[in-house]
Amino acid sequence: MPVRATKRGTSRTRLERDCDVLVCGGSFAGLAVARELAGSGARVLMIDRYEIGERQTSACGIPTRWLEALELTGSLRQTFDELVVHTPHRTSRWPLPWSFSTFDYRELCAEMWTQASDQALEFETATVIGRSADTVFTDRGELRAPLIVDGLGWRRVLSNAAPIQPPHAPMSRGLEVHPQGRGEEMELWLDARYIRAGYAWSFPAGDELRVGVGSFWPEHHVKEPTVRVARDLGLPPDGYQGNWIPHQLRRAVEDGVFFTGDSAGHCLPLTAEGIRTAIYFGLACGRELRAVIEGRTTREQALARYGAFSDAHERKFRWLLAVQRMIGQITPSRAATAVTRAFESRRVSHWAFEHYLAIAPPTFVGAARRAASRPLVSSPA
Numbered sequence: 001m002p003v004r005a006t007k008r009g010t011s012r013t014r015l016e017r018d019c020d021v022l023v024c025g026g027s028f029a030g031l032a033v034a035r036e037l038a039g040s041g042a043r044v045l046m047i048d049r050y051e052i053g054e055r056q057t058s059a060c061g062i063p064t065r066w067l068e069a070l071e072l073t074g075s076l077r078q079t080f081d082e083l084v085v086h087t088p089h090r091t092s093r094w095p096l097p098w099s100f101s102t103f104d105y106r107e108l109c110a111e112m113w114t115q116a117s118d119q120a121l122e123f124e125t126a127t128v129i130g131r132s133a134d135t136v137f138t139d140r141g142e143l144r145a146p147l148i149v150d151g152l153g154w155r156r157v158l159s160n161a162a163p164i165q166p167p168h169a170p171m172s173r174g175l176e177v178h179p180q181g182r183g184e185e186m187e188l189w190l191d192a193r194y195i196r197a198g199y200a201w202s203f204p205a206g207d208e209l210r211v212g213v214g215s216f217w218p219e220h221h222v223k224e225p226t227v228r229v230a231r232d233l234g235l236p237p238d239g240y241q242g243n244w245i246p247h248q249l250r251r252a253v254e255d256g257v258f259f260t261g262d263s264a265g266h267c268l269p270l271t272a273e274g275i276r277t278a279i280y281f282g283l284a285c286g287r288e289l290r291a292v293i294e295g296r297t298t299r300e301q302a303l304a305r306y307g308a309f310s311d312a313h314e315r316k317f318r319w320l321l322a323v324q325r326m327i328g329q330i331t332p333s334r335a336a337t338a339v340t341r342a343f344e345s346r347r348v349s350h351w352a353f354e355h356y357l358a359i360a361p362p363t364f365v366g367a368a369r370r371a372a373s374r375p376l377v378s379s380p381a
C-alpha cells in the first residue's frame with residue numbers, strides 16, 4: 001500500500017504563485033493535461049492534496065491499447081483477452097476484440113509525470129478549497145493563472161455552482177479491497193445477492209487482487225457486499241479504497257475553468273470505466289491549452305472548443321446510461337443471464353466492444369501528439 005508522503009504540520013510552507021497554467025489534481029486527468037503541455041514553454045503548476053501516485057483511486061483496469069498508445073506499458077501488471085461474467089444461473093466467457101490490462105497506479109502516475117516533465121513544470125502538495133475568478137484558494141495560499149484546470153474528481157471543487165451531494169445525485173458508488181493473491185481471470189458478477197443494481201468484480205494485478213462492488217444506485221451501500229465477495233473468494237478484506245463515481249456528463253467548461261475527468265462526469269456509465277476517458281478528455285483539454293500558450297487561439301476560443309468536444313459525446317454517454325438503468329432493473333431476473341449469454345457470441349461481443357472502445361479510441365493519443373503543431377479537436381468517433 002502507498003506510504004503517506006505528503007508534508008504535514010510545520011513542514012507545510014506558504015505557497016503563493018502566479019503561473020500560466022494551474023492544473024488542480026494530479027491523477028489521470030491532470031497528468032494527461034500536463035503531458036500535452038510538455039515542451040510548450042508554459043509555466044505549469046500542478047497541485048494535489050497528495051503526492052503524485054500516493055493514493056490509488058481505482059482498480060486500474062484499462063484497454064491495453066491505451067497503455068500501448070501512451071507508452072505506459074512499464075506499469076502493466078496483467079492482461080486479459082476475455083471477460084468471465086457470472087450470474088446465479090450461468091458463467092459466460094466473453095471474447096474481447098481487444099484486451100484489458102491492470103496496471104500499478106503509482107508506477108503509471110510516475111511514468112506520466114516523467115512524460116509531462118520539462119523545466120517549466122512544477123508540482124506542489126496543497127488542498128484546494130475554492131476559487132474566485134482566476135485565483136484558486138488552497139490550504140497553503142493563493143494561486144493565480146489565466147488557464148485553470150479542475151481535475152479534482154467528482155467534487156468539482158473549482159465550480160462555484162450549487163454542488164451535487166450524494167447519495168441524491170447522478171452517481172454510482174464503488175468500493176474495493178486489494179488483498180495479496182493471484183488470479184488468471186478478469187471476473188464480473190451480475191448477481192442481486194451481492195448488489196441489487198450493479199456488479200461485483202475481481203481484477204488480478206500480479207501479486208494482488210482488486211475485488212470490489214459497484215452500485216448504480218447511490219443509496220445502496222457497498223461495504224458489506226464487498227467484504228462478502230472477498231470472503232466468498234477466500235480472501236481477506238485488506239486495503240479498502242472507494243469513491244463516488246459520476247455517471248452523467250457535466251459541463252466541461254464553467255466560468256473560465258476547464259473541467260476534465262470525473263469533475264466533468266467523464267467516467268463512462270454502465271462500466272464505470274473512467275481512467276481511459278479522464279486521460280482522453282485530459283489530452284483534449286491539454287491540446288487546447290497548448291494552442292493558447294502558443295498564440296494559435298484565445299482562451300475563450302479554447303474554452304468553447306473544449307466544451308463543444310465534451311458535449312459531442314453526450315449521445316453516447318446517455319445511451320450507456322440507458323443500458324445501465326436497464327441492467328439495474330433486470331439484475332434479479334433471468335433476463336440478466338440471457339443478456340450475458342448473448343455476449344458469448346464472438347460476433348455480438350466484438351461488435352459491442354469495438355463500439356465501446358470507439359467512444360474514446362486509443363488513436364486519439366497519436367492525434368494529440370500531432371496537435372503539437374496543429375490544433376485538432378475532432379468529433380468523437
Ligand SMILES: Cc1cc2nc3c(=O)[nH]c(=O)nc-3n(C[C@H](O)[C@H](O)[C@H](O)COP(=O)(O)OP(=O)(O)OC[C@H]3O[C@@H](n4cnc5c(N)ncnc54)[C@H](O)[C@@H]3O)c2cc1C
Pocket residue numbers: 024025026027028029030047048049050055057058059060061062126127128129151152153154155157173174175176212241242243244245260261262263267272273274275276278
Ligand atoms: C472502487 C473503484 C474502482 C474503479 N475501477 C476502475 C477501473 O478499473 N478502471 C477505470 O477505468 N475506472 C475505474 N474507476 C473509476 C476511476 O477511478 C475514475 O473515473 C478516475 O479515477 C477519474 O480520474 P480523475 O483524474 O478525473 O479523478 P481522480 O482519479 O479521482 O483524481 C482526483 C485527484 O484530485 C485530488 N484531489 C481531490 N480533491 C482535492 C482537493 N480538494 N485538493 C487537492 N487535491 C484534490 C485527489 O487526491 C486525486 O489525486 C473506479 C472507481 C472506483 C471508486
